Amino acid sequence: MRKIILNGRSIEKCAAILENNKLVEFLVESTDQSSIVGNIYKGRVEKVVPGMQAAFVNIGLERNGFLTIDQLPKYKSLTPDEQEKTSISHLLHEGEEVIVQVTKDAFGEKGPRLTMLVGLPGTFVVYLPNESQITVSKKLSEKEKEHWRSFGREICKEAEGVIFRTACARQKTETIQKEFLFLKNRWFELKKLQAAMKRPALLFDHAGLVERLLRDYIGTMSTEIIMNDGSIFRWMKERLSIYEEFVQISLFMNKEDIFSYFHIDQELEGALKRQVDLENGSSIVIDETEAMTVIDVNSGKFTDTKNLRDMVLKTNEMAAVEIARQLRLRNIGGIILIDFINMSHDKDREFIKNKLQTALEADMNFTKVYGFTQLGLLEMTRKKERKTLREMLMTPCPICHEVGRIVSSEQLAFRLERALWEFKGSDYEAVWVEAPQKVVEFIQADNYINVLEEKLGLQIFLTSTERLIDQFNIRHVGSVVEIKERLER
Structure with missing residues (x-):
């Protein structure tokens, strides 16, 4: 069971994700978004450069976005022979109004990378309004892949496509179709918004907190969302009507601060500390450095002189589960070294490695556990996509x-x-x-x-x-x- 506590009243919206009543993630919608990848803009073509087969598009940011010819729907519809002979100046002209989506953030002197092959993401599918392709997640079984490919051919009209996400596994076709139609209608709404707004303008905020919650946390397990903002509650009530079998939402009416009521602030304070105490008296110590993160497991007060091997295994097992939670909660990425209490048996080390891998399955970020080194340290990596909790909430x-x-x-x-x-x-x-x-x-x-x-x-x-x-x-x-x-x- 997942519970999402959404604080939408303050200027900085934030959400706490709880699984089995334990805080596992903390999301913040800062007024200063570090990434615009996925955002959709109404832009204006400022310059077309045939020699580069690219164009520069003004989307209202400090630097113009960079759009290459292979990211144009018109170009994708041509045959290979036609593509070789076509210049971008035949497909795009200066001053033209375009709808583009950011695929890569600006870096150094380079502006953001753009595409006109827009994708509107949902919980189960991504709707492709300008691209006639049907793609299925590699993580699904061959039987499921064929089922969703066949279903995609049924629901997609000419010049539109769909990507079936991993969350489609074991879902009803009716549920997927509802979301597909919802995203399709949303695209038509964005087109109307495009006509009404002056260029350049942001049409869709992919990184918005509420959007992210709906996209990444609904559908994979039974979920309850509790929030303290009436306007967000009404919007989500309407938006979540197609997911009613997966989620229930309620409005927090108490006078007390919603995070204080659910002890979120207390949990966050603990997540910023170096040491995390475990239930049996043992602990883990987490040291974050620029190069890597080192985690040390200590037996502490938990001792069992009668059966030392069992004591070590129980402590390391408990630590493995907690480490997986702390990596998600603190959003630690990069190289991670874990110094478990020394185990002399290969069977025990393999058991702890598998325990950690199982606990990491709930993590949406890509993780890879390599195993134990000759020094007895377990090495792993976790993809870093956002700032760590420490970077978000603290300063030197x-x-x-x-x-x-x-x-x-x-x-x-x-x-x-x-x-x-x-x-x-x-x-x-x-x-x-x-x-x-x-x-x-x-x-x-x-x-x-x-x-x-x-x-x-x-x-x-x-x-x-x-x-x-x-x-x-x-x-x-x-x-x-x-x-x-x-x-x-």
């Missing part, structure tokens, strides 16, 4: 010359915002908050504090202090007069 500490890390000013401001939401609808007129200078500056910038005061119906008084580094203090809640009197003392 200015006091210890950036040796350690503290909660970032942005994250502390968002925590403060969540705390202030608990005073909405109260009899209080104002609140006085003491916080670090950078947090005060963040909240006062870009009209943030005015928007917050309007939403909460409270006047917010902010004072900075050097006593606090990564904490805030709600000094007083009451009337405006009371707080002004206290500030004048």
Whole structure:
């Protein structure tokens, strides 16, 4: 059973993913998205370069996007002989309005890579409005592949295609068809939006938190979504109607902060610590470096002198399951070395390796477990697609010359915002908050504090202090007069 706790009221939307009542992932929709891959834009062709068989497209970003001839639907429809003789200037002209999707982020002096072979992703399928191809996930069995290829030929019209994702396994054709038609209708809506909006413009935000939740976390297991924002709840209620057999959603009405109620903040604090305690008194220690991540398993207080081998195996087994969870939760990628408690039997090492691999099956990021080295370390890799939890929530500490890390000013401001939401609808007129200078500056910038005061119906008084580094203090809640009197003392 999966549970998703969605906090949509604050400026920074975030979601906690729980499986079997344990936090396994934490997603943040930052106001500063690091990746635009998958986004769909209405753009304008600025320059066509026949010598490069490419064009530069203005999509409203700092650099124009780069579009090659092989990413044009018209080019794909030509025969091989026609393709060899065709110049991009015959298919595209300067000033032309186009719908493009980002396939690769900008890097250095190069702008983002673009395609006109757009794909609208869903939970089970990806709808291809400009490409007549039917593709099935390699992870499905041969029997299932043939079934979905045949079904794809039934539902696709001329010049449109579909990709059947791994989540299609053992699903009903009616369910898949519902999503296919939904995505097809959505494409028509984007076309209408294109006509109404001035260019350049963002038509579809692939990286948006709600979009990502619906795309990656619905359909694979029974899921409950609990959220605290009425507008998002109504939108999702309509959007999820085609997935009603997989998901139920509810609106959190309590006055208490939704993350505090479900103990999410407490779990996140633990996920930022170096040591993780296990139920039997043992622990794992996680050290993240630039080159790799090293994880050490310690027996701690858990000892069994009667059967040392069983004690070691039980501890390593428990550690393997927890390590798999921590890798997802902390979003650790790259090279990972795990120092399990020493096992002298090959059978035991193979058992722990298989246990870790099984625990990693729930991870959507690609992982590969290589096995134990001659030094007895288990080596593995995990694909890194986003910032780690530590990078998202923390910043180098200015006091210890950036040796350690503290909660970032942005994250502390968002925590403060969540705390202030608990005073909405109260009899209080104002609140006085003491916080670090950078947090005060963040909240006062870009009209943030005015928007917050309007939403909460409270006047917010902010004072900075050097006593606090990564904490805030709600000094007083009451009337405006009371707080002004206290500030004048």
